[in-house]
Amino acid sequence: MKEALNNLKKLTALDGISGEEKPVREYIISIIKDYVDNYYVDNMGNLITYKKGRGNGPKVMVDAHMDEVGLMVTHITSEGLLKFQTVGGIEGRVLVGKRVRIGETCVPGVIGYKPIHLQEKKERASAVDIKQLTIDIGSKDRERAEEKVQVGDMVAFSYDPVEFGDNKLMAKALDNRVGCAVLIELLKHSYEFDLYGCFTVQEEVGLKGAKTASYQIMPDIALILEGTTCYDVPDTKEHDMSTVSGDGPVLTLMDRTVITDRDLVNKIIDVAKNNKIPYQFKRTISGGTNAGRIQANAEGVKVAVIAVPCRYIHTPVSVMDISDFENSYRLSKRFLESLGVSIDLYREEGGKEYV
Template sequence: MLLKRLTETNGLSGNEKEVRNLIIEEIKDYVDDIEVDRIGNIIAHKKGKVDAPKVMVAAHMDEVGLIVTGIQESGLIKFTAVGGLDQRILVSKTVKIGKDNIPGVIGAKPIHLQKKGERKKALQMNQLYIDIGVDNKKQAEKVVKIGDYIAFDSNYVEFGKDLVKAKGLDDRVGCGALIELLKSDTNISIHAAFTVMEEVGLVGAGPAGYTIDPDIAIILEGTTCSDVPDVDSHLLATELGKGPAISLMDRTTYFNKNFRDIIVEVAKENNIPYQFRRTTFGGNDSGKIHMAKEGAISATISVPCRYIHSPVSVMNKNDYENAKKLLKAIIERIEKGGIC
């Protein structure tokens, strides 16, 4: 299964090579040109009978994780975050370090040795370490070095009613949807960008947008889902099972209203459930792509994911399937013209 392979492949920001190789292998027989630019983005072109408007579809390859910053005399590993992480989710998680996937466990001072005040506070990252099962620094340095990336050890699991648990759903759901679009038949040319380092500042999006210079850009994402207890209704960004989310605005983009209205129209015409991403925090690759060169009309279509940026993100398979259907229907609508 494509999404299982995508999520179980490690690809932290700045270290997307394994994911990049997987994607190239998947799309190479379905596109006319593939380029890996100097920063690591995949830029692919699927030629169609119609070349205008120039359509760019983007998804980022990277995921959040950790990086080794020190090795203590005891052999325990110190680390810091790569991308936005909630420090409270880290303790007791299993991880894989470096290219050899050295197994480790994130540990902390035992609770019965913590002071009363310490027990009442969430553990900070500087209080944590990774235990790789060695006795000293010399042994640790044989298998781990400063600068090694640290990925969460988490498998793709289907459970409950149409739910999936996996790491990296943000944004392997987007990568999966874009791969399947490229494998499908389209009359209009598609310029695809699988970008790097979105999680650390939309780094790959700018060069990709500048290279492609699109008229229309569609960004595919995994986005936060807040349908859990003790969240005020006005803070419910998205909800599982209610369809792909169409963004209104976020920290980096005010999305084109006319294009958004057309997407809603397309969803209704094709009986595809949809919802709006109702909060505005965060941002995605649109923030850089829609400003490249002369600018582009942009939209973001997202799959809601609970517990995002953690080893146990959860999505509804129907939302993912409907996001793919909506993407294909939008492309077919663009082929008819009248959007830009």
């Protein structure tokens, strides 16, 4: 798992704001190309890989989205400052005082704000309106700024991964490079069934890539790998915590986009129990995942989600427990291995058969 963790760190150090996932995709291709039978990049930028199975079985899709939330330059002021809007869900409150990098050439910038000394009393106590913030790249004026940056350029947080504390990893974009890293490991093994490993795009802007990817594949079953919300910090009531870091992979039963397939989830629970892998359920039903889009594909797909709890998700300093990452991989792998011999699950009366 050392290699997997290193991969994860490298992945989080790359930038892949929704719509501009290329750096992440290229890196993934460089690793997986020797492990898969075939791969291609589709119209939207999804990386679709294929591993032929040893025998018959359902067609299985494993999805991990490559993109991360970030900012986009929307205007350059005459003073050379960059106005921006968020791409995906970022809270204005976390942006002030952050280091960022812009565009393909990674131009460094900072998000400044009026010092506390100069703020009115009322301003001090209120949240910052994103519209008031600008990125400063040190330029004197618009002309100089335009030499380096253009409207439409994507902006990523500029933070390196750090291992710290008791087996914790801090990094930007753990949502969802952690899923990508697990999927990369899964592709190193072979299975009974045909496996389509999909590294999808544009999840953070409305679950876009998974929709077109699943249409191309038409899977019977899909497993979605994710980084999910976690708020196990003081002063939070237990039922509001969403998930607990270090308590194991998270199984989603329901969120705003999906009710996962009960039989499939029960199957994963059995696998976890038999292999003594810890697991937990998500305690809130907020948020959404690609599972919703994939389930609704064509005539329908049975879906399940395995996620790694990530504190401070959608900020530059998200934190995960390394054991959750490792256990997510173990659970996913054991689950996929069990699929080949548990076809009976899909042989309900009147249901589809895969023998």
